[in-house]
Amino acid sequence: MQCMFSGLRDVEAGDDAEVDLGNGFSLVKPNDYLLSARNKFSMTGLQWQESVEFSRYIIYSYEPLSLEPPSYLAKTYEEMRSAFLCGLMALQMLKPIQTQGLLFFCQSYDAAHDAHSELLAAIEHRPPMKPGPWAIRRRFDQELLKLVPAAIESVKQVMNGLNAERRNAFMLLQLGLEHFHPLIAGLLWVMGLEALCNSANRNDFKKKLCDYLGPSTSAFPDWNVNSPPDTVEDIALHLYTLRSKLAHGVDLRKAAADKKSPVDLLQTRTLPDSPDPVSYASFLSEASCYLLCQALQKEIAAP
Secondary structure (H helix, E strand, O other), X not given: OEEEEEEEOOEOXXXXXXXXXXXXXXXXXXXXXXXXXXXXXXXXXXXXXXXXXXXXXXXXXXXXXXXXXXXXXXXXXXXXXXXXXXXXXXXXXXXXXXXXXXXXXXXXXXXXXXXXXXXXXXXXXXXXXXXXXXXXXXXXOHHHHOOHHHHHHHHHHHHOOOOHHHHHHHHHHHHHHHOOOHHHHHHHHHXXXXXHHOOOOHHHXXXXXXXXXXXXXXXXXXXXXXXXXXXXXXXXXXXXXXXXXXXXXXXXXXXXHOOOOOOOOOOEEOOOOOOOOEEHHHXXXXXHHHHHHHHHHXXXXXX
């Protein structure tokens, strides 16, 4: 059996060692069998240590009729990765979570965890996904977990479909979560919103985003108490201004004197119950991730 898996943080999946998500996916607690795929030559000491600390591993498994070449019934590495990322991004769309970054690919996976077998893995190094503070505060709990099987199927349909803009929006969500710089991540997420809105300018972007998500929709979902009061209507133009300044390499301080949509991107904002102030630019960047997630959820729910 072929499989690909990676570690996740802060997932509440109950007491069962394995939770079936359908579509070949499952969430599995760390165990000796999975951990046997580690390779000290391919991992840092910290990565080796953290491997046992993840709350769950998300696993995509596929049973080909034959692994002997040139069998067309076995998936290529690229096909396995594409399928795996559909499942992972289904979770991220519902509520972004922290990931390991490393993708383990194995040509043999024994679901019974045969003590005499050992996983032989290729390890792909990707940047770990780390969402903003608002998302990290809430664990991916069982209420969210109920939505995952249907979400995986819907994301697969989008990624295997012909609509490039919808595929691009998911890819931009992924790339933003993988990027270490919060403002560049925000640029990618606003690009994802633009892919869905097909906007011609800032006012068109605001109108279409408000029409799609609702002008009074909260920019920060109600995952925690005391959500910031900012709505889609409040920040839509500011998101576009931030995106434009970043895309053109403009000094962000100049946004305060912008003739069309002046905004002080360097003013400080603080999330409720947080002692750490951030720049408004960083605040907007984080909000753009959650707005893209909400837009993608509506997108897959559309007939």
